Amino acid sequence: MIFFQGYMKYWREDYSSILAYMYEHMIISLTVIALSITFSIPLAVYLTKIKSDLIKTITFNIANIFQTIPTIALLALVIPLFGIGFVPAVVALFLYSLLPLLRNTYAGMNSIDPGIIEAAKGMGYGTIQRLFKIELPVALPYIMSGIRVTSVYIISWTTLAALIGAGGLGDLVLAGIGYNDSMMIFTGTFLAIIIAISLDLVINKIEKIFSYS
Amino acid sequence: MIELKGVGKVYEDGFQALNNIDLAFENGKINVLIGPSGCGKTTTMKLLNRLVDYTDGEILLDGRNLKEIDPIELRRQMGYVIQNIGLFPHMTIYNNVAAVPKLLKWPKEKIKKSVMELLQLVNLDPDTYMNRFPSELSGGQQQRIGVIRALAADSSIILMDEPFSALDPISREQLQDELISLQSEINKTIIFVTHDMDEALKIADQIILMKNGHIIQKDSPNNIIANPADEFVKDFIGKKRLTPKQKLPSLDNFISKSFVSIQSDSSTAEAIKQMTAYKLTNIPVVTQDDMYLGSINLYGALDNQEETIENLVESDTYTIESTTETVEVINELNSINTTIPVVDGNGKLVGTLDPYQLLYEWRVTSEYECGEQ
Amino acid sequence: MNFITELAVYMAENSNELLALTIEHILMVACGIALSLVIGIPLGILAARFQKLAPVIISITNVIQLVPSLAMLAILMLYLGFGFKTIAIGLFLYSLLPIVKNTYVGIKEVDDGIKEAGIGIGMSPLQLLAKIQFPLSIPYLMAGLRLAAVIAVSVAAIGPYIGAGGLGKEIISGISLQDDIKIYAGAIPATLIAIIADLALGLVERKTKKRLA
Numbered sequence: 136m137i138f139f140q141g142y143m144k145y146w147r148e149d150y151s152s153i154l155a156y157m158y159e160h161m162i163i164s165l166t167v168i169a170l171s172i173t174f175s176i177p178l179a180v181y182l183t184k185i186k187s188d189l190i191k192t193i194t195f196n197i198a199n200i201f202q203t204i205p206t207i208a209l210l211a212l213v214i215p216l217f218g219i220g221f222v223p224a225v226v227a228l229f230l231y232s233l234l235p236l237l238r239n240t241y242a243g244m245n246s247i248d249p250g251i252i253e254a255a256k257g258m259g260y261g262t263i264q265r266l267f268k269i270e271l272p273v274a275l276p277y278i279m280s281g282i283r284v285t286s287v288y289i290i291s292w293t294t295l296a297a298l299i300g301a302g303g304l305g306d307l308v309l310a311g312i313g314y315n316d317s318m319m320i321f322t323g324t325f326l327a328i329i330i331a332i333s334l335d336l337v338i339n340k341i342e343k344i345f346s347y348s
Numbered sequence: 349m350i351e352l353k354g355v356g357k358v359y360e361d362g363f364q365a366l367n368n369i370d371l372a373f374e375n376g377k378i379n380v381l382i383g384p385s386g387c388g389k390t391t392t393m394k395l396l397n398r399l400v401d402y403t404d405g406e407i408l409l410d411g412r413n414l415k416e417i418d419p420i421e422l423r424r425q426m427g428y429v430i431q432n433i434g435l436f437p438h439m440t441i442y443n444n445v446a447a448v449p450k451l452l453k454w455p456k457e458k459i460k461k462s463v464m465e466l467l468q469l470v471n472l473d474p475d476t477y478m479n480r481f482p483s484e485l486s487g488g489q490q491q492r493i494g495v496i497r498a499l500a501a502d503s504s505i506i507l508m509d510e511p512f513s514a515l516d517p518i519s520r521e522q523l524q525d526e527l528i529s530l531q532s533e534i535n536k537t538i539i540f541v542t543h544d545m546d547e548a549l550k551i552a553d554q555i556i557l558m559k560n561g562h563i564i565q566k567d568s569p570n571n572i573i574a575n576p577a578d579e580f581v582k583d584f585i586g587k588k589r590l591t592p593k594q595k596l597p598s599l600d601n602f603i604s605k606s607f608v609s610i611q612s613d614s615s616t617a618e619a620i621k622q623m624t625a626y627k628l629t630n631i632p633v634v635t636q637d638d639m640y641l642g643s644i645n646l647y648g649a650l651d652n653q654e655e656t657i658e659n660l661v662e663s664d665t666y667t668i669e670s671t672t673e674t675v676e677v678i679n680e681l682n683s684i685n686t687t688i689p690v691v692d693g694n695g696k697l698v699g700t701l702d703p704y705q706l707l708y709e710w711r712v713t714s715e716y717e718c719g720e721q
Numbered sequence: 722m723n724f725i726t727e728l729a730v731y732m733a734e735n736s737n738e739l740l741a742l743t744i745e746h747i748l749m750v751a752c753g754i755a756l757s758l759v760i761g762i763p764l765g766i767l768a769a770r771f772q773k774l775a776p777v778i779i780s781i782t783n784v785i786q787l788v789p790s791l792a793m794l795a796i797l798m799l800y801l802g803f804g805f806k807t808i809a810i811g812l813f814l815y816s817l818l819p820i821v822k823n824t825y826v827g828i829k830e831v832d833d834g835i836k837e838a839g840i841g842i843g844m845s846p847l848q849l850l851a852k853i854q855f856p857l858s859i860p861y862l863m864a865g866l867r868l869a870a871v872i873a874v875s876v877a878a879i880g881p882y883i884g885a886g887g888l889g890k891e892i893i894s895g896i897s898l899q900d901d902i903k904i905y906a907g908a909i910p911a912t913l914i915a916i917i918a919d920l921a922l923g924l925v926e927r928k929t930k931k932r933l934a
């Protein structure tokens with residue numbers, strides 16, 4: 136009870152800075168998610184269209200290496216190129232998020248029943264029409280679930296953006312470590328989890344709209 | 349009219365899939381391409397909508413060289429139905445059928461009218477099915493949609509690649525019948541690929557029999573049966589069609605020799621006991637030397653338990669002589685639904701026949717023989 | 722060019738210290754992973770044996786994964802204090818999901834025919850598990866281990882925030898001193914550990930798969 140009262144007091148006093156951390160966190164995450172979607176999905180679609188296995192292997196291996204590099208190492212490695220703050224954090228997290236989205240979209244496009252594609256061709260859909268009216272809509276449930284999973288990861292990883300001065304809820308956690316302050320740590324943690332879960336639910340709703348089976 | 353003149357196809361890997369094909373598909377006819385797997389049926393069909401380009405000879409569509417027509421335009425003028433149906437899973441039935449008319453930018457009203465008519469044509473109620481998704485339809489219903497989707501743009505040529513072969517036998521027969529009646533209304537030039545001779549004989553105006561990228565024989569169904577060009581054609585048609593008398597195994601194969609009967613001097617209680625034990629509604633009654641007298645009905649016996657068997661026996665029941673042709677029995681079967689007693693020339697009971705069993709085995713055997721080809 | 726030579730000189734000069742940090746890093750990861758193997762495999766087996774437990778076990782490990790790594794370490798620090806023990810437990814918790822999930826899936830995936838054959842020759846459920854199901858699930862476990870190792874190397878690198886050692890120390894002091902050389906001197910070996918772990922365990926995974934194929 137005392138803890139709870141203390142907790143309420145903490146919120147009353149600090150809510151504006153807490154919300155600021157949360158806002159920063161969401162801005163970084165959403166930027167990364169948007170970048171990742173606009174880059175990975177077209178790339179994955181392109182990979183399903185080309186014949187060269189070499190290009191596919193190289194692309195996936197590069198994405199895999201980014202994913203393998205320890206997160207903080209990747210964040211640190213971009214500092215010499217972009218300094219500290221928002222930009223390097225977004226760049227590093229973007230590189231980190233390539234693989235899951237690339238993989239899901241690629242698998243989604245490849246999972247389309249060849250009969251559907253043949254029918255579309257035979258009915259006289261042009262290449263571009265086929266892509267936008269048939270293939271992408273058919274693969275959309277897959278792609279959306281890739282977006283959902285990746286977004287949840289990105290929210291979690293963004294906590295580390297604070298380590299290179301980009302702010303966000305990680306700052307709250309870091310401050311909590313510094314002051315040995317459980318309220319700060321728990322607040323940062325819960326808010327990060329809540330953002331992740333809310334995003335998961337929202338995208339899940341959108342997924343339902345696009346699902347057809 | 350589509351004409352193929354000396355057409356050949358060599359695939360990128362150097363494989364010669366078609367060799368010197370000369371063919372004409374007349375307007376308003378069902379043309380069936382048939383032959384063993386890998387003989388080039390699909391390749392031939394895909395030449396027509398240029399999903400595959402020919403490497404030799406020329407193809408004329410109403411006198412126009414096919415290669416002068418834009419492939420996308422060409423495909424929108426030809427209906428296309430494939431074996432795996434290929435309905436678009438994210439579109440409603442309405443939008444699936446409306447796909448090509450939309451590509452052709454028809455006015456909305458015209459599209460709607462056409463879709464409604466087509467759904468009715470294949471006995472699918474538009475109000476019920478229009479807004480469903482393909483996954484909510486049975487396989488047979490899906491392929492009906494596949495067929496009318498190909499008809500939607502009112503193209504005069506329809507290409508169908510083994511459209512019914514993935515369906516269960518009953519749906520397949522239904523769709524074949526529907527296609528025939530549909531064709532009498534719409535009069536399209538249909539090019540139909542199959543590997544099932546029954547199907548070909550049933551629907552074709554012209555059968556084109558292929559093997560290893562060559563045409564072996566092209567003729568009407570009757571002429572193919574009457575004058576098969578060579579042993580291969582004979583084999584492919586199947587011996588049973590060439591000698592229709594022996595089409596079915598003899599009745600002997602279907603007669604059950606281990607049947608239950610009851611002697612006329614037994615008690616009625618005994619007859620009831622036998623029938624309940626073997627779950628029969630009828631039991632044949634015989635004399636001591638197995639001569640067939642008639643049969644007793646379970647309900648009759650239960651109602652008159654004090655009567656003797658001799659008074660209860662119905663002697664005017666339907667029987668079959670063991671030497672009857674199987675075909676004749678099948679023709680009679682429609683009206684019979686109980687086990688039928690089988691007697692020899694002297695009226696001696698030699699077995700019973702389960703009509704369901706007979707129909708079932710007949711189905712299995714005839715399918716087995718088709719499947720073999 | 723200049724930067725690379727400077728980096729090489731720095732790394733050569735501090736090779737002893739860097740080596741010590743590397744060893745420390747590997748040690749932390751090894752402890753965390755060992756713990757998660759010891760506890761995760763039995764949990765995975767339990768989940769596979771008792772269908773009712775499966776959703777509970779899997780969702781608990783899923784929830785753990787939802788907590789951002791920095792926040793997880795911070796929370797552990799509140800209760801366990803600074804140091805090696807805390808980071809080892811953090812790595813254990815963080816690598817638990819892939820181990821449990823893959824053990825579970827691996828055992829579930831064992832072909833029914835093979836199971837029946839085992840039962841048919843008179844194996845008890847325990848023997849079936851020990852002699853058939855578990856050995857056949859090893860390729861899956863290996864894939865889980867590989868994932869767990871990469872994650873653990875990554876999380877271990879933020880260990881210094883809660884007083885642990887390892888290569889993160891070099892990276893973090895590089896970040897705070899804005900010293901690019903130090904950043905790379907820490908990030909490169911950390912990345913190499915992750916990539917080598919990924920490749921080596923990938924090789925083991927393929928080998929176990931091949932042996933069973």
Ligand SMILES: Nc1ncnc2c1ncn2[C@@H]1O[C@H](COP(=O)(O)OP(=O)(O)O)[C@@H](O)[C@H]1O
Pocket residue numbers: 359360361363365383384385386387388389390391392
């Ligand atoms: N794209 C291709 N490349 C090379 N060979 C092919 C290709 N498509 C089909 N073939 C070959 O051409 C032959 C005829 O194929 P197809 O027309 O599909 O036969 P079917 O009569 O069974 O429909 C087969 O031997 C097949 O392996």
Ligand SMILES: [Mg+2]
Pocket residue numbers: 389390391
């Ligand atoms: Mg074919």
